Amino acid sequence: MLKQIEGSHAIAETIALCRPEVICAYPITPQTHIVERLSELTRTGDIGNCQYINVESEFAALSVAIGASAAGARAYTATSSQGLLFMTEAVYNAAGLGLPIVMTIGNRAIGAPINIWNDHSDSMALRDAGWIQFYAETNQEAVDLHIQAFRLAERLSVPVMVCVDGFILTHAYERIEVPEPEPVDAYLPAFEPVQVLDPDDPVTIGAMVGPEAFTEVRYLAHHKHLQAIDVIPELSTEFADVFGRQAGGLIRPYRTEDAETVVIGLGSVMGTIKETVDEMRDDGVSIGAVTIVSFRPFPMLALRVALENAKRVIVVEKCFADGLGGIVVGSVRMALRGFSTPIYTVIAGLGGRPITQASLRQTFGDAVADKINDPHFLDLDWAVIDRELARGQDKRRSGPIAENILREMGLVGGKPV
Amino acid sequence: MTQRIKFYQTGTLTVGNRLLDEDNRTVQGTVDRSNSLTSGHRACQGCGEALGARYVVDAAMRAAGDRLFAVNATGCLEVFSTPYPESSWQVPWLHSLFGNAPAVATGVRAALRAKGRTDIKVLAQGGDGGTADIGFGCLSGMFERNDDVLYVCYDNEAYMNTGVQRSGSTPPAARTSTTPAAGAAPGNVFGQGKNVPRIAMAHGIPYVATASVADLQDLEAKVTKAMNIDGARYIHVHVPCPLGWGSAPCDTIKLARLAIETGLFPLYEAEYGDVTDVTPIRRRMPVEDYLRPQKRFAHLFRPDLDAEVLAQIQKIADDNIEKLKLLD
Structure with missing residues (x-):
């Protein structure tokens, strides 16, 4: 019903x-x-x-x-x-x-x-x-x-x-x-x-x-x-x-036929990614997307087939491994072993940060031009990072990072310093 | 397939003596016992836990009309009974983890209830580490919900399976591999530890009992009684460990009996939080008699007698005797 x-x-x-x-x-x-x-x-x-x-x-x-x-x-x-x-x-x-x-x-x-x-x-x-x-x-x-x-x-x-x-x-x-x-x-x-x-x-x-x-x-x-x-x-x-309706399966390609750039992701963010793909397609960019439905078992062969003609791959993931980068991307690389396709990782949506179509569009555009860091942290506020790194350099007892940042933003403990 | 049992226990007072009346014989003393934990397992010689478990499970099987599922925490009992590819269990038996046996038993019970299988009873078992320490949260949850499970703790007073480390059930002054007999106050610290039967009583569950491998008739009777009660039930069985205690394998029963007769391990039953019955001490013994044969207490006797610590331990025993009126 x-x-x-x-x-x-x-x-x-x-x-x-x-x-x-x-x-x-x-x-x-x-x-x-x-x-x-x-x-x-x-x-x-x-x-x-x-x-x-x-x-x-x-x-x-x-x-x-x-x-x-x-x-x-x-x-x-x-x-x-x-x-x-x-x-x-x-x-x-x-x-x-x-x-x-x-x-x-x-x-x-x-x-x-x-x-x-x-x-x-x-x-x-x-x-x-x-x-x-x-x-x-x-x-x-x-x-x-x-x-x-x-x-x-x-x-x-x-x-x-x-x-x-x-x-x-x-x-x-x-x-x-x-x-x-x-x-x-x-x-x-x-x-x-x-x-x-x-x-x-x-x-x-x-x-x-x-x-x-x-x-x-x-x-x-x-x-x-x-x-x-x-x-x-x-x-x-x-x-x-x-x-009487489709659901499940291993992966779900979206406009990947002839796509030079393919974006891979999991979960609800795929809706925004598909909207972005449509928008970029309208502007003549050859881009598509693949939803990974089953992450374990990992659909190694299905993904390899879906990506074999791609010129580059972008993996958008809401998680990462400190000191390494993406987690999903490691499995994607396994699927593409033997290929020399560039694979970029976009870390996005951590702790509930909104993943906007505008930010995705900008990032995918950079990736299409092969001008992107790997991994790329979507909408990372470098000013906050730089301030906190500087504070740590100035002073040994620089305090709890989370509280420092929140105080600077004026979210706790009064006014920004 | 289940093995036929060998009827070899004759002529002792501890195991179902044929000289007793038919009605008074133990389950273990009958040829039709289920032999749920059969021979061939890897327990050490003189293992109190193996003996206790055999009596508990067979008595539970008898009371349940052989319709029993057993859940086991990780520990000696689990390890020595199921070395791949063998199993000593002749009862449906499930082992998941060290700290979750009470919750797993709850799940088994819930499944049976969902399926309308009220004919099958559920027994959960663990050692003192799995019960008093790592599994304590799950145990308290099982008690609090009054889940229809009989949980039996075999208490050998330390983590014997991993090499005799201190548990929340290790007695004061006892040497373990993490409370060494070194320094100004050798052995386990006074004033620490959990009394799990008392904590079980505080949950107000229908039945709590302490028991010992020194009184196997009593152990069987308590298991049988517990099996005929609905809701959460707890039996705490004192099981000497020759390896961990540094005692002779032939002294397991003797030490278990001395623990009772000194007052250090009182035997009692409680219903809905109140003590309903105690086993009186027949012949009161000084704690020194219990402690001296155990190497884990050797530092209390060598090089000099540590009268102060012995007096502290004697006071624990005396308090138990007084509180529970074990000499009346």
Whole structure:
């Protein structure tokens, strides 16, 4: 049904349609509206016999999901930012045990400095924890990816994160097609676990494995991701057949035919990027874009094919690695190994800074002229950087950086110096 | 496939003596016990935890009509029972992490409830490190929500699996590899540590008990009782560790008994936060008798007797005896 609805609530209502049996929740902005709505739907009996557990930490939230999944239940939780890092040990564990848990990430920056706004530092920090990672471009896709996520997770017995940009998507009210129960039931069969606690067939789950087999166990987890490379497009096609709209898949090219410059990105920023591409195309610039929907497994071959004729590639990412540069770009370079295509990194939108079409246009223009630093930090305020660096040089006890900057901007502690 | 058990325990007072009435025999003393933790595991000789776990899980299986799931924290019990590619467990068994066994058990319970499988019970187990320290947040959450899980802590008073480091359950003056017998105040510091059974009671959960491998009849009875109660239940079992305590493997039961008889490890039961029953001390012993055979306390006796520290430890025992009226 087409609804004017908040992204979080649309996701929650879709999760409910996926018939989870155990939901565990710990509050953290900006995913809270999802679990709040799910608690309501559980109380009102809209999710059958689903058990909703309020836990004492994110570490416990995912641990409850691990126990529930190992006991054969379809398990779901959601988190963000610090919460995801707090459950890190369990994130790896769920993947290592091969438990098909689905978890929404309401993407948000990692502190310090504490910051509740959107970027991709959280899920990117756990990109190699063994989970499948989808990034939703729109709220409609967020809804649709969750349905595919349960199907994929359970088919391969691997956990799936659906990453949804905090606030930009989670808190946006818009028109979203929230599915009816029947097509979801048709698309998503009941959970048939490959391993389960069973009194009539006792198994040991989580045994210790030494050097004699650890590599093999790890390889088999990699093998599941390689299988997912084939399964994800299949499930996307099947989804289109059942629901009548496109969603998911590995990547989504946009006006890349004959494009000399191709911009790559993930998540909601792709809307702005596509607008910028259109604008530049109107001005005769040969430019296109590719959305990475599945970041893990990384669509190595699909991306290579999509980029093989590009003269340059720009990777826009909402995260970065100190002392290195981009994170996504490293995987893109892997896809293009053997090619000499210049690849530029644009770090943008950190801690919720708006990514404007004007700034993108300027930066893409510079890149098209091959006049751009790599990495380039979009809209970086050099005056602030220079002042703070100078302060550090003048004085050993120069104080906390975040507070210094805020004071200079007149945001705390009175007037600018 | 489950192995048939070998019925070899005869002629002792500790294990299901055939001379006892049928009704009074232990679960362990019967041929139809589930043998959930079967032989062949890698525990050390004289391991109190292996003994305790065997009694706990078999008694729990009996009480649950063999419909039991076990969740295990990382630790000695997990490591010695599941060396790849073997497993000693003949019960559905799940290990996730060191600090999350209570939450994993909650998840298992929730899954069973969602599926309407009320016939299956859930047992969670961990050592004192997994319980008092790293898993404490999850344990408190499980208690606070009154989740329908029996959690059993096997307390050997330090991190034995990683090489005998101090835990929140290590007794004062005990030498561990992180509280060495060196300096002006050798061994673990006085005035620190957690009393987890008391903290469990403070959550107001339906049942809390302490137990010991020195009284296996009592241990089985408490497990059986706990298994017939709904909600969060906690049993704290004292399990000597010959490796960590520096004691003879043959002295495990003797030391566990001395811990009870000195008053250092009182046995009691509590319901909804109040103590309901205590096991009286039959023959009171001085703490010195308990401490002297353990190398972790050797610095209290050599080169000179440390009367002051011994008196401090004796006072702890005396206070326990007085508070819980263990001599009445």
